Each structure stands twice: as structure tokens, then as C-alpha cells.
Amino acid sequence: MLSKFIFLYCALVIVITGILAVRFRNPVHSVLAVLVLFFHMAGLYLLLNAEFLAAIQIIVYAGAILVLYLFVLFLVNIRQEIKTERFVANHNISKFISFLVFLILIAVTQSFRLGTPGKWTTDAIRQATHTKALGIEIFTSYILPFEIIALILLVAVVGGILLAKQDKQEVVMAQKEGSGSLTRGGKK
Amino acid sequence: MPGAFLPSEYLAILMLLLVGIAFGVITLWIGRYFRVQRPYFEKLVAYESGNPPTEAPRMRFSVKFYTIAILFIVFDVEAIFLYPWALVYDKLGMFALVEMFIFIILLLVGFIYAWKKGNLQWDK
Numbered sequence: 001m002l003s004k005f006i007f008l009y010c011a012l013v014i015v016i017t018g019i020l021a022v023r024f025r026n027p028v029h030s031v032l033a034v035l036v037l038f039f040h041m042a043g044l045y046l047l048l049n050a051e052f053l054a055a056i057q058i059i060v061y062a063g064a065i066l067v068l069y070l071f072v073l074f075l076v077n078i079r080q081e082i083k084t085e086r087f088v089a090n091h092n093i094s095k096f097i098s099f100l101v102f103l104i105l106i107a108v109t110q111s112f113r114l115g116t117p118g119k120w121t122t123d124a125i126r127q128a129t130h131t132k133a134l135g136i137e138i139f140t141s142y143i144l145p146f147e148i149i150a151l152i153l154l155v156a157v158v159g160g161i162l163l164a165k166q167d168k169q170e171v172v173m174a175q176k177e178g179s180g181s182l183t184r185g186g187k188k
Numbered sequence: 189m190p191g192a193f194l195p196s197e198y199l200a201i202l203m204l205l206l207v208g209i210a211f212g213v214i215t216l217w218i219g220r221y222f223r224v225q226r227p228y229f230e231k232l233v234a235y236e237s238g239n240p241p242t243e244a245p246r247m248r249f250s251v252k253f254y255t256i257a258i259l260f261i262v263f264d265v266e267a268i269f270l271y272p273w274a275l276v277y278d279k280l281g282m283f284a285l286v287e288m289f290i291f292i293i294l295l296l297v298g299f300i301y302a303w304k305k306g307n308l309q310w311d312k
Contacts, residue, residue: 046195056268064261071257074249135272139284146269146287150294153262157298160258161307164251 007047010040027073031066038062049122052131255307266295 014037021033038061045054125133138146234241269291277284302308 046198049195051195051198052272060261060264060268064257064264068254068257068261071249071254075251075254129275131272132275135276136279138269138272139276139280139287143287147290147294149265149269150291153265154294154298156258157262157295158301161255161302161305164255164258165305 003047006043010043010047013037013040014044028070031069031073034069035062035066038066049125050130050134052134252307252310255302259302259307262295262298266292 017033017037017040021030021037024030024033038057041061042054042057045051045057120133120137128136236242270288273284273288
């Protein structure tokens, strides 16, 4: 009963903050909404018996990835969302289509059936502790995906460095303009 | 929701959260009735170590912060995989060691790339 209540609370907050993150005009407010969302995701993971994932959700997502989002916000330097004309004037068609998709999703959820429980039941995970169970699964059954993660992270490092590479010419031009904003912050 | 259970060990953290939120809200709310509120322009200016602020706080940052953030996230994720690995190491032994070495060497390539490109240095 109580677990159902906590689940519904977390799910409700996740949906609301998700909508708010899209709706807020100030991008920093959106990031704060996403922060609340991440914390409630961690609560859901705890309810699902996945305490390691809950901790990771807070450490990596709320800690590191949100910082990255904030850096991106500061890089693009928009104070407020730019107001433009609507791309599509007629909203009713899109509303109708999204309502149809909503109905289809409702219909599909009726056909969900629970699968048969596998090796890791709630009791088995509690006995082995979640982190250990996760470790055994990663390092025996999912070796290849694990090594692919390393490759994906490598791509992220190389891509990030290449994207953020400053051409020497651009730096000189920015300094000539007198803004000096490219190297600001480091010299403080 | 079958499989859902109440992690009672985490009830303490929930209590801590609730008490923390309540403490902040209640002290500020009670303080409203006691504190003097006489704002004028200098009081409302953003505090910047006592100096008058020179520009808006949302200025553009150097892109170098971004590369450092990316590098931080990547090695953060690497460190997280070390944690369950360390827990199951005594069970899997040599096998797990080789696996983790491949993982770390792949990431080391990225580290050396960042190093050689000078991204670990601020002024190159």
C-alpha cells in the first residue's frame, strides 16, 4: 500500500517536472526541473529494488550530466527562449493525431502481461545485494555490451574534444573584436 | 506492482530529506514575522565579493569548461563500473581482471588523446 503510494507520488512528480522542463521559458529553470525529476527517478529505482542504480542516478545524472547541461546553456548564451512565429499555424490536426496516439497507447497497455520471473527474484537480489547481482550479470553475461560502453565513452571523449576545438584563427579574431570572452573565466 | 517492495533501510534517508526540507521551510517562514525588511538598491544588487558587479552573471564561458565536463563524466562512469567489479572480483578472478583491463585501456586511449591534444592544460 505504502509502496504504491510512493510509486504514484514519484511517477506524478516525474511527469509534472518533465512537462515543466519543456515549458519553462528560462533554461536554468528547466535544468532545475530536470534535477527534481532525476531525484524522483532514483526513488523509483529504490522501489524496484535497485539501490545501486538509484545511487548512480543521483551521482551521475543529478551530479555530472546536469552540470554538462548547464555548461551547454552557458555556452550558447541565451537568457530567454527566443520567441518566433509558430512553424505550423493549424494546431488541430496535430492535436488530433496526438490524441489518436494516446488512445493507441492506452489500448496497448491493456495487453501487457507479466513475464515469468527469471533468476533474479526480489529475494535473490536482496540476499546477494543489488550491486553484487549487477556485477555478476555485467561481468559474466554481458561482457560485450560492457566493452562496447568503453568504446562509446571513447567516442564521447574524442567527439567532445573535436567539437570544442578552437581554431587559432578564431581565437585571434575574437580577441581582436575586444570581447575576449573566449578565454574569460580562466584568467580570473 | 509485483516485485516492488519498501526498502526500509532507506527510510532514514527519507526522514532526513523530510526533516531537511521542513527545517528550511519552517525557519524561513517563522523568520518572516521577526526580521526587518527595508530593501534599497545597494542591498538588492547581486553580491560579488563586495565589488559592484561588472556584467550580467550569464556571460559566455570558455568552451574549455565543456571539454573538462565531458572528460569528467566519462571517467566518472568508468569509476562507477569499477565498483560492482570490485565486489565480484573474488568470484570471477582473472577473467574479471582481463575484462576490466580491456575496458580501462580503451578509455586510456581517450585519456592520452585528450592529453596530447592539450585539453588537460588550461593555457597551452
